[in-house]
Amino acid sequence: MGTTRSYGLTTGTRNQTVPDNQLPVVSPNNLLKATLHQDATEGWWYVTLHTIRKDTSMVVIPAIKLGLILDEQYFSNNLTLVRRSKDKAITVSYQASHGKRLQRKNQANEVTFHFVNSNKSPFDLVVRLYNDGLTFRYAFPDKKGSHLVKEELTSYLVNEGDACWLEPWNSANEGVYIYQKRSFTQRDWCYPGLFEASQADCWYLIHEADLNETYCGTKLSNQQSPNQYQLAFPNPRDGNGLGAAQPTITTPWASPWRVVMVGSLSTLVESTLVEDVSTPTSLTNTEWIKPGKASWNYWSNNHGTKDFKVVCAFADLAVEMQWPYTLLDWEWDAMGNGGNLDEALRYIHAKGIKPLIWYNSGGPHTGVSATPRDRLLTHESRLEEFAKLKRLGIYGVKVDFFESEKQDMIRYYLDILKDAASFELMVYFHGCLVPRGWSRTYPHLMTLESVKGAEWYNNIPDFTWQAPAHNCVMPFTRN
Incomplete structure (x- = not known):
């Protein structure tokens, strides 16, 4: 990696004789440590992530390269460190509406490194x-x-002996994770990325959080170097080629959080770090947000919602199983065989079951013609559609086929969530990006599918033999 200038200690104990701007950032339990370094040959800055066992520091990730290219300015190998802030204790405590734990609490130590580039433009790194x-x-x-x-120049240099489980990039995030060790396939990969740290006897999961409309979604790419995973912007072809692949920001601005969960496999499964660093909700009333199981006819009958009698049968199933919801999937706008949507909803309500309903998010960004579509594209059309759903006694929407993580599509996701909240409608995204912490900001977002799930048993025969290994890996890669 070449000669470096170190801006951190090499042991797990703080040494007050070291200048304050050279102290590492250490976790509250003193078992994780991040040190800042500058490559003396090429000048770029990077963070090394360590675990600490019995006062011995072990490297988890040897180099997390830092930086951005903004307009014509570089903020990477031309940065000068001006100062390091004092350590700031962070405590987060909140109640979630659903998820792996309702009561959430976490603590951190935060440091901001203040840089300027060669044009004297300021640039901050918050760790x-x-x-x-x-x-x-x-x-x-x-x-x-x-x-x-x-x-974005952020990249993670992985030790050559580390093992990894990664999903080849696809816009719906509906693939199978691939195990690799030493010989890494070079391509684009989905979040999260699971790695076993060979030199530190631990595991880590790379992700991002608190993504909003001021940026695009990113992915991992090791196309330039097998064991270096750089953050990559969406492909210009995503979303039928609509929207800009590179995001436009308005300063002052802060990027999404780059997240590396570290610990045992149980730590990765139990961690709520992606939500913990995400923006708290502004909703004052969340009593209407009620998680629960739903009957769903699509899995066993892809065109089941077209059939009034099938819809009624699945409402009966929800009653029998004591599930609160039933989901009407695609083609509810073409329902026949004894009744239409209004009659189906009357039957569902009479049974004491709460209906949920599906929409195609398209729009020109998807070539999928499944209906209903073209109803959620603008704020005005969403208000009209959601007001109708409210009158019909519908409790939530499932929205499908986004096919892009460009900045315009991130804005579209969040606009749907904001407008749905105005009508107290819960939301389920399908054919979408992986969770980025939005369920904290928008607690009526019940789930994002973004997984090769049970529908694939019907879609292709190959999934039957892929599923056993896939289902065993998912608890650890999904977080």
């Missing part, structure tokens, strides 16, 4: 060490208008 992982983000504090982000 947090939690007991269950590292998070960091970039920030531009100046108010200087609109800027195009040409590339």
